[in-house]
Amino acid sequence: MLDENQNDSVQHRAEIRTIARAAGLPAEWADAQIDADATVTEARAAAFDEIQKRGRTVPTIRVTGSNDDPAQIQTRAADALAYRMAGGELPDASREFVGMSMRDLAAESLTRSGVSTRGMSADEVFHRSLGTSDFPLVVSNAMGKVAAQAYKAAESPLKALARQRALPNFKTSTSIRIGEMGRLEEMTEDGEFTHTNRAEAGESMSLKTFGRAINVSRKLLIDDDLGLLGDMTAAMGQAAAQTEAEELVKLFTGNPNLSDGTAVFHASRGNTAAALLPVLSEAALTAARKHMRTVKGLDGKTIINAVPKYLVVSPDLETDAEKMLATIYAATTDDVQPIKLTLVVEPRLTGDAWYLLADPASVPSIQYAYLSATQGVQIQRQEAWDTLGLKYRAFLDFGCGWLDWRGAFRSEES
Template identity: 40%
Template sequence: MADTLELLTRRATLTPATADPEGRTVEVVWSTGAPVRRRDMAGQYIERLSLAPEAVDLSRLEGASVLDAHRQTAVRDVLGSVRSAAVDGKRGTALIQFSARPEVEPVWQDVLAGILRHVSVGYSVEDWAETTENGARVLTAIRWTPHEISLVPTPADPGAHIRMETEMTDTTTTPAPPEASTTETRAEANAEIRSIARIAGLDQSWIDGQIDGGADPDAARRAAFEALAKRSAPSIRTEQVRVEMGESQDEPALRARQMGEALYARINPRHELSEPARRYAYSTPVDMAKELLTLRSESTMALSPASLVTRALHTTSDFPIILGDTVGRVLRDAYQAAPSGIRRLGRQTTARDFRAVNKIMLGEAPLLEKLNEHGEIKAGTMAEAREAYKVETWARKIGITRQVLVNDDLGAFADLARRMGQAAAETEARILVTLLETGSGNGPTLSDGKTLFHADHGNKAGTGAAISDTTLSAARLALRTQKGIEDRTIRVTPRNLLVPPALETTAEKWLASIAPATAADVNPFSGSLSLVVEPRLSSATRWYVTADPGEIDGLEFAYLSGAEGPQVESRSGWDVDGVEIRVILDFGAGFIDHRGWFMNAGA
């Protein structure tokens, strides 16, 4: 197993008299080799650092980071960098430069003012020499590597001093061991012991034990490591931990969604309740109001059903959420079930915003040409056309009264929501029909300046006539022979016959499947066209043949992206004594191309 590299630290003093305010540099003495008492498995010993040039590997220190109290968990812990470093046999010195980041500026100003004066070096030892002096074990680092320099609150190397001159002179003598030093006061030591405990997560009893025992910061640091080792697994490693957090089932907002689902299940028995919502299967709106008030620490003592509903409406936003969720579910059911014939003949898409949706139609791809004897391939071009429409907002507001909630009148509640869903579907269908019938039945004006149905477009019967073999054949032929943008025949397959209710029976006859006795009795349109009845068409005689919207551009409708279909919002009533429900529909439609639609005015 590989040896674990232990990173040790020593403290020394900063040299503010050598500071260069413009270059943001200052010289420091980061070690004097002073003896420091430490402890290992064999007991106490005195540690010395050899400052002989051959003993110290400065390759890691030059260019290393200047840290805040040896912290190295984030970039913000880096205060600067070491520009140069040296040892002369008696001390280690360095030139450090501080960062110009705004958060470092207060530290730099304290350095210039002489308030922050102490530094510490972080190092690792590769080789020790063990001796005995006066019965004490002494370990001297004879091969070691400094890794970083940190600003620290108090010094632990009493031989290090503030350099008051820019010239490096030897004015120090080998200091006594730390216990003989008077530079580190008891108050400073106690303050650092508290700092060690805070970083290590140790409690007040541990701090009291260290202070009462007269421990110095180094001894306290070792004791902290021992306490951490006992509290941790034998091998200490760092790893990324993934924490997955789920929803609390006691969250009022989550409870509100569950209540809304339960209320919907009472209206629609076919809905299978989720397990969390099952506990509210038989709860009334009054029961739900009371529970939500309790979750919000609101008193419900001696409150009548009407008062519970009133207070829930005005003191918490969760109660309107329940009703809005229920209305939304019922409304969407009714919206999806509402019949809309013309909607089947269009292509659905989305719009990113309310600006005009521009649709570009490309012409036919150029035909391939035979290569000449030189092998030259000619470039082809594609024509294009553009149509536009935009999404607009349609909205209505309804109210659910407090009386309905107190009476638990879910029939009226559901009926109102259902009608709003049908109204949203009706709004869409009327927009599409109005678009189709604009221009006196000839449709909207396209980018070429002509209406959708126009003789020049080849998609309008010259004379109106009833549905028959002849007129259906003419409509089908007109679509099959449509020309593209570049006046070349394109593929258009008739798929649908759109009629008003007055022509439904007639259309069914011409599309019916029969068993013919002779060839003359064969119905050529049986199975080739699908009947679409649109009751909102204003003309009782006009009918249409259309292509599959998936094959060719034609009618297109769009919803605002992320808001497909009607959207429901709710709040406590202001204009009504209850809850206001707002239904919003962001919807727009337009014709992109005329080639997939044929119109006959009928007779």
């Protein structure tokens, strides 16, 4: 038989569990109260607090757009069309459109516009959809997605070395650099600080527009040849990336004059390899790194410590550069300041010239820009009565230029 104390303990635990069940609390909560030797009164108060907490909980309200929203329908249809053109990932919301042919998408667009397609031939559906539905916009959006993917995949590695800007128009833009302040001066006995004048320098650049036209023929629409359309569109994206790359390469190979009338790489600046060290080697990199670390700013006095981050070479030097860097890394792992460079191979460079550039976040050397409203490759429909089908244009508003010579070093051709 249970003695009186045991009976009281069993009853005490039972009462706490009853309180928990009545309050909708889990068994773990009751166990915690029992383990803490809480009285029935304390357990009842704790349960009341839990109920109060639940009452104050604000429910989460999810707001979602309607599936009938025209903008969302266009997006879902364009995503499905882009998937059929070039593969990739298909959003779940677009699965309802992925099995539709171009004719089906055009008919669907007409139906949403209030036009019945019953009895229409494929030619009639396409002809009507070009002017009275959102079908051309769906195709344009899908082409834009495919072109953007191809453009991104083909981007020049030189863009990682540059600072990006967005310009509001096509006027010449000058980037003003303010010189270094140097060190802070000690306060005078009168409690004043010395005023300072800072040097300024500016380099100019402007945007250009590059583009090509692309026709989506009536035959391509009727034949539902999305593979061909995808290839044509991807080629436009790749062409845009190629254009950017060639413009950036010109900055290196052209060695233009800066606003001071001197070329970017010039013996007077000290940022070209000496005749005795033209070949890529550890000794050449050491000399170049020393120069960049000790180069002075616009004031001619302040050392700006332009630490090199990127080694840029052509495919001709790629293997030699990889071997040399691997040897250096293996030999300098324990050094306080080991040589750590990111190898950048630009396939459009040729010969055995090599370049060092500092991190653009600290000492920017080159810049590139897009028109603020149209960054990257753009696909836009053209109104054309001389084409049976759809006519689009792919264009790019792009410009690039040098910002400063201090964060750059170039070897001489051997």
